[in-house]
Amino acid sequence: MTSSNPSSDLTGPWHRGARELAATLDPGGRLRAGMGGRTLGGPVTVKDVQGWLRVMAAPRAVGKIWEGANLADVLLTEEIPRPALLGELTWNDENGLVFQAHLWERLQGRELSPTPNLTAPAPVTDRWWDDLRIALDHLHRTPDPAGRQVMTQDYIDRIPRFIPALRGRDLTVERWETSHGDLHWANLITAPLQIIDWEGWGSAPAGYDAAVLHTYALTEPATAARVREVFADVLDTPSGRLAQWVICAEIIQAADRDSLHARLKPHVELLAEELLVS
Incomplete structure (x- = not known):
């Protein structure tokens, strides 16, 4: 990304992820940048279920950070309390960047x-x-x-x-x-x-x-x-x-x-x- 504020470039991808995962930004909900501006997340509702949608961008769909959340969902046991992964989506844009959207259960605490x-x-x-x-x-x-x-x-x-x-x-x-x-x-x-x-x-x-x-x-x-x-x-x-x-x-x-x-x-x-x- 060329922007000095990478998270600003993720607003469009975030809304695309929301549309494709049938998620609606909560009224008054604000999008929040994380991970040095490489992610953007916000509170959403999907079929009356409260969630959190986060989108991340990367040059390639590989690597420890890219794969971490999905592998944790598969390999870690229920005795390790963490939000459930409700859905995920990946896509490429015309500039060759790849995006990953994760839909998480809303934090309980x-x-x-x-x-x-x-x-x-x-x-x-x-x-x-x-x-x-x-x-x-x-x-x-x-x-x-x-x-x-x-x-x-x-x-x-x-x-x-x-x-x-x-x-x-x-x-x-x-x-x-x-x-x-x-x-x-x-x-x-x-x-x-x-x-x-x-x-x-x-x-x-x-x-x-x-x-x-x-x-x-x-x-x-x-x-x-x-x-x-x-x-x-x-x-x-x-x-x-x-x-x-x-x-x-x-x-x-x-x-x-x-x-x-x-x-x-x-x-x-x-x-x-x-x-x-x-």
Whole structure:
């Protein structure tokens, strides 16, 4: 796309997807961009069923992100709570772009945060924490999705560029597990628990999901402490410490690109140092 605001180019495709899936934009409903402007979504109704229609554009109909939602719908069990996929559609335009429309069940609860990090303590119950732990245990026992990786060993070997104190350490991942890959607070729903945005799921170092959740909670110490309590057996291990260093490095790397990660950077630098002596 040539537009400086890619989501603006998706308005027409979004309405095409709605027509072909017999979906009607809710009165007063607003279309919302996501994923860096590469997607556009909005609330719809289909035969009295409330849904959410999202359209994505790509140069080719291949790749981890393109295939992620459909594979998650097929391969992940019902014990992992997430919106049901009600319908999907793909098509090409005259410029060679390919579009994908997904019609999802409307979220039953509410998002915990509009941004990946927390700006207030997470308003969740003990039952929510229990349900999250159970859901992630089911996810991490899911057979490795062939060919899908959240990150590679090659990337992990390079994280001392961002955490110099790790130079000379053996950063080999001893255990990989099926992971959400982007388990921050904007991808979690409460009342009831649901986990959304499965485009990037795949194999990651054991403990990575808990590490991401903890790191993006560092601006709210009470919630961060609860994450550490719920996932202590995951985080307080050699594998868990490596997973935490990985997400710390990712956030430090991203700090030069946006203000959200720049605000998190001092917190993760401190965490990375603390992990060296734990």
